[in-house]
Amino acid sequence: MTAELISVGTEILLGNIVNTNAAYLSEKMAGLGISVYFETTVGDNEERLTMALKSALSRSDILVLSGGLGPTADDITKETAAKVLDLPLYLDENVKSSIEDFFEKRMIHKITENNWKQAMVPEGAQILFNPNGTAPGLILKSKEGDKTVILLPGPPGELKPLFEEQVVPYLEKMTDGVIYSRTIKTFGIGESMLEDAISDMLKNQTNPTIAPYAKTGEVHLRVTAKASDIQEAKKLIQPICDEVSKRFGKNIYSMDENETLEESIIKILQNREWKLVTAESCTGGLLAGRIVGVPGVSDVFGRGFITYSNRAKRKILEVNKKTLEEFGAVSSQTAKEMAVGAAIAAQAEVAVSVTGIAGPGGGTEEKPVGLVYIGCHIKEKNYVKKCMFSGNRQKIRESSVANALGFLRQCLIEYDELA
Amino acid sequence: MTAELISVGTEILLGNIVNTNAAYLSEKMAGLGISVYFETTVGDNEERLTMALKSALSRSDILVLSGGLGPTADDITKETAAKVLDLPLYLDENVKSSIEDFFEKRMIHKITENNWKQAMVPEGAQILFNPNGTAPGLILKSKEGDKTVILLPGPPGELKPLFEEQVVPYLEKMTDGVIYSRTIKTFGIGESMLEDAISDMLKNQTNPTIAPYAKTGEVHLRVTAKASDIQEAKKLIQPICDEVSKRFGKNIYSMDENETLEESIIKILQNREWKLVTAESCTGGLLAGRIVGVPGVSDVFGRGFITYSNRAKRKILEVNKKTLEEFGAVSSQTAKEMAVGAAIAAQAEVAVSVTGIAGPGGGTEEKPVGLVYIGCHIKEKNYVKKCMFSGNRQKIRESSVANALGFLRQCLIEYDELA
Numbered sequence: 001m002t003a004e005l006i007s008v009g010t011e012i013l014l015g016n017i018v019n020t021n022a023a024y025l026s027e028k029m030a031g032l033g034i035s036v037y038f039e040t041t042v043g044d045n046e047e048r049l050t051m052a053l054k055s056a057l058s059r060s061d062i063l064v065l066s067g068g069l070g071p072t073a074d075d076i077t078k079e080t081a082a083k084v085l086d087l088p089l090y091l092d093e094n095v096k097s098s099i100e101d102f103f104e105k106r107m108i109h110k111i112t113e114n115n116w117k118q119a120m121v122p123e124g125a126q127i128l129f130n131p132n133g134t135a136p137g138l139i140l141k142s143k144e145g146d147k148t149v150i151l152l153p154g155p156p157g158e159l160k161p162l163f164e165e166q167v168v169p170y171l172e173k174m175t176d177g178v179i180y181s182r183t184i185k186t187f188g189i190g191e192s193m194l195e196d197a198i199s200d201m202l203k204n205q206t207n208p209t210i211a212p213y214a215k216t217g218e219v220h221l222r223v224t225a226k227a228s229d230i231q232e233a234k235k236l237i238q239p240i241c242d243e244v245s246k247r248f249g250k251n252i253y254s255m256d257e258n259e260t261l262e263e264s265i266i267k268i269l270q271n272r273e274w275k276l277v278t279a280e281s282c283t284g285g286l287l288a289g290r291i292v293g294v295p296g297v298s299d300v301f302g303r304g305f306i307t308y309s310n311r312a313k314r315k316i317l318e319v320n321k322k323t324l325e326e327f328g329a330v331s332s333q334t335a336k337e338m339a340v341g342a343a344i345a346a347q348a349e350v351a352v353s354v355t356g357i358a359g360p361g362g363g364t365e366e367k368p369v370g371l372v373y374i375g376c377h378i379k380e381k382n383y384v385k386k387c388m389f390s391g392n393r394q395k396i397r398e399s400s401v402a403n404a405l406g407f408l409r410q411c412l413i414e415y416d417e418l419a
Numbered sequence: 420m421t422a423e424l425i426s427v428g429t430e431i432l433l434g435n436i437v438n439t440n441a442a443y444l445s446e447k448m449a450g451l452g453i454s455v456y457f458e459t460t461v462g463d464n465e466e467r468l469t470m471a472l473k474s475a476l477s478r479s480d481i482l483v484l485s486g487g488l489g490p491t492a493d494d495i496t497k498e499t500a501a502k503v504l505d506l507p508l509y510l511d512e513n514v515k516s517s518i519e520d521f522f523e524k525r526m527i528h529k530i531t532e533n534n535w536k537q538a539m540v541p542e543g544a545q546i547l548f549n550p551n552g553t554a555p556g557l558i559l560k561s562k563e564g565d566k567t568v569i570l571l572p573g574p575p576g577e578l579k580p581l582f583e584e585q586v587v588p589y590l591e592k593m594t595d596g597v598i599y600s601r602t603i604k605t606f607g608i609g610e611s612m613l614e615d616a617i618s619d620m621l622k623n624q625t626n627p628t629i630a631p632y633a634k635t636g637e638v639h640l641r642v643t644a645k646a647s648d649i650q651e652a653k654k655l656i657q658p659i660c661d662e663v664s665k666r667f668g669k670n671i672y673s674m675d676e677n678e679t680l681e682e683s684i685i686k687i688l689q690n691r692e693w694k695l696v697t698a699e700s701c702t703g704g705l706l707a708g709r710i711v712g713v714p715g716v717s718d719v720f721g722r723g724f725i726t727y728s729n730r731a732k733r734k735i736l737e738v739n740k741k742t743l744e745e746f747g748a749v750s751s752q753t754a755k756e757m758a759v760g761a762a763i764a765a766q767a768e769v770a771v772s773v774t775g776i777a778g779p780g781g782g783t784e785e786k787p788v789g790l791v792y793i794g795c796h797i798k799e800k801n802y803v804k805k806c807m808f809s810g811n812r813q814k815i816r817e818s819s820v821a822n823a824l825g826f827l828r829q830c831l832i833e834y835d836e837l838a
Contacts, residue, residue, distance in 0.1 A: 012441075012442075012445070012458070013445055013455045013456070013458065014445055014446065014449045014455075014630060014632075015441075015442045015443065015444070015445030015446025015447070015448075015449060015632075016446075016630075016632050016633070017442070018437060018438075018439055018441075018442040019437075019438060019441065019442065020437055022431075022434075022437075022438065022460070023431075023434045023436070023437040023438065024434065025434070026431070026432055026433055026434030027433065027434025027435075028434070029434075030433045030434060036432045036433075037432070037461070037462065037464075037467055038459060038460065038461055038467065038471070039431070039432065039459065039460035040457060040458065040459050040460075041441070041457065041458035041459075042456070042457055043456065045456075048456055048457065051478075052457070055474065059470075157810070211433060211435075213433075213434075213435050214435070278704075278725070280704070282711070283708070283711070284704075284707050284708050284710065284711025284712070284723070285697075285699070285703075285704025285705060285706070285707035285708040285711065285723055285725065286704060286705070286708035286711075287704070288703050288704035288725045289702070289703050289704040289705035289708050289816075291703065292701070292702070292703025292704065292705075292725070292727060292816075293703070293812065293813060293816070295778070295779055295780060295812060296780065297727070298727060298728060301727055302726075302727055302728030302730060302731050303724070303725055303726055303727060303728060303731035303735065304703070304704055304724075304725035304727075305722070305723075305724065305725070306697070306704065306707045306711070306722055306723035306724070306725070307721075307722055308711060308716070308717060308720055308721055308722060308723075309717060309721030309722060311721060312721050312722035312765075316722065346731075359714070360714055361714060361715065391576070393712065393714060394712060397708075397711075397712070
């Protein structure tokens with residue numbers, strides 16, 4: 001079974017927004033074991049959308065369209081799809097009352113006439129009620145029954161829940177069986193090195209399949225199995241997960257798709273009832289920013305310091321003046337003293353520090369742009385890691401944050417093993 | 420003249436990466452006054468890429484392809500495009516020696532055989548030498564001369580400089596005349612409100628054109644004119660810029676495409692020789708993170724405080740215990756005291772603070788998730804703004820950061836006007 005995506009929206013063609021829906025839907029479809037061979041973006045234009053729909057119907061079984069379902073005259077996705085599939089539209093009373101409900105909850109009592117356009121539904125459509133917006137999603141079938149056309153609203157906050165809660169079960173039924181995935185999340189091993197180390201497993205894979213996904217500093221492996229029931233699927237996946245764990249044990253921080261690296265760290269700290277503090281120079285708060293992104297972090301993280309100037313490093317973190325003079329602000333000595341100083345200032349068991357040269361200026365032959373030191377203090381122990389990152393200022397800072405988290409986790413585990 | 424984009428790469432179809440190249444190229448093409456009507460993504464598959472190329476050639480004048488130019492057997496973009504256009508490949512000695520140079524600079528002396536694949540060039544191609552990678556870009560012409568096919572490497576760090584430095588001048592020549600854009604960057608006015616307020620200018624626009632682009636908290640207006648020379652183009656644009664300035668003067672923070680909101684603030688502070696300090700609760704360092712993103716910020720910004728817990732707010736920023744008890748951590752009083760305390764602690768003239776409820780927990784009827792207070796201290800004056808943001812934790816935090824910057828700029832200007 002093959003699928004393709006059609007994104008509808010002139011704002012995408014103008015570069016006004018980045019098409020994150022396409023990436024989201026692609027990943028989800030791959031997770032369902034459905035191959036996506038084409039992705040097309042067209043503007044809110046009937047003629048060109050018709051052209052895109054006809055080509056797609058000629059070569060794929062499932063079409064997933066996003067965008068263009070809103071109330072304005074620009075929004076023509078549903079009308080065009082219905083026309084191409086030759087399905088007449090009718091006013092659906094259930095959809096109409098769900099739109100009324102939506103507005104009532106938001107205490108809007110005057111509903112403009114164009115909103116009822118969204119209650120028009122192509123004959124035979126399956127309606128995907130949308131709790132987060134007024135435009136419902138729709139699943140249409142071609143008259144011959146061999147093609148499925150799924151229409152989803154464009155805003156990601158509406159599209160994602162509709163897809164996960166209503167489209168996934170529908171597609172699972174279509175694919176005849178259960179599809180089950182697990183994501184193995186690793187840190188500190190490059191994508192090509194990882195692929196190399198599991199090349200025997202990647203070769204000739206059919207069921208389960210293994211797909212690597214690279215993020216900054218991380219590589220995720222998604223293992224997907226297809227089976228008649230969930231138990232069977234889990235049974236197929238288990239040996240793969242075990243083998244990967246055996247090969248990369250220390251690099252795996254989670255086997256839960258929704259758990260981030262920072263969440264895995266917060267969990268470790270919560271279990272030990274330890275406090276964490278950050279001390280940042282070149283990252284300027286981005287590291288703490290990721291940590292505070294974890295809901296309920298307050299029992300572990302209370303404060304962080306941004307010490308961009310040497311003066312701030314001395315005054316707030318009590319980094320030695322001599323250390324700064326002798327070794328410089330970007331040195332393993334300074335990274336260490338920053339972490340120790342932060343731990344003392346915050347009375348925390350654990351501290352992580354970052355100091356580096358993010359560029360574009362400030363580099364020397366001896367200390368080039370991209371040189372970053374990460375310090376880690378855990379109770380009485382100190383750890384420092386030297387890194388060389390490439391790219392522009394933003395990329396160097398992002399790599400620094402990712403690696404600070406990765407190093408912190410590694411130190412926490414190492415400390416535990418020695419204890 | 421119409422164009423379309425074809426992105427080549429199975430990793431995009433798997434959702435492994437978000438297609439930011441498409442958004443970048445779309446925006447650039449719009450800026451050149453060239454309409455993009457279709458964007459297609461296909462995998463590294465000859466049959467399907469051929470299909471995409473043929474449809475695109477049948478309906479558009481210019482095709483911009485990205486990705487699939489690398490050295491591996493998977494990379495088939497150039498070979499497929501040459502086949503479709505019926506252009507034989509030859510080994511180009513100049514490209515070969517530029518690849519040798521590239522490796523030599525990186526002190527790699529053993530070049531694998533597959534790299535020479537990248538020196539194969541379709542007959543008649545214009546070569547776009549690539550200083551950031553080994554695969555050159557290429558501009559091909561159909562034998563009839565009516566179609567232009569531009570091939571660019573996939574990595575954004577290679578694609579962007581090639582496009583800006585070599586493709587833009589080429590397309591400008593093709594469009595017969597000069598295309599000149601200016602971007603008017605506004606903050607604090609919604610996209611629909613702004614569009615409404617300039618609807619008279621947006622209506623029937625042909626030359627110059629005006630296109631609004633919304634970012635978090637910001638709306639950018641790009642004004643693009645086509646003329647026989649640059650002077651003429653600037654003359655066409657000026658009255659539009661003047662009129663927009665007249666209508667939204669205070670909301671405009673820059674007329675320079677490359678200047679960010681934080682950069683415009685840093686500039687104001689540099690001019691006044693003032694220091695800035697940040698005090699963040701729910702944003703947890705993201706605000707300072709954006710400020711430190713500006714190269715050369717060190718003469719203005721030396722330190723920042725992340726005070727997530729009440730204890731940290733009291734201890735580091737000397738927020739009154741009574742204030743926290745009586746009004747709570749999320750209140751205008753606390754926001755004000757955070758800013759004042761940070762200014763004193765850092766001996767800075769200017770301080771900006773953020774305190775709010777980013778959720779998902781912690782909201783009450785009186786203080787719901789999304790409630791955020793922004794404080795601003797400038798010398799002897801204090802300003803506080805109350806905001807209500809929607810969305811998840813991440814979105815609320817991003818909106819908080821954007822609005823803290825917008826509010827800070829507004830306060831700096833207001834202070835100046837009163838002085």
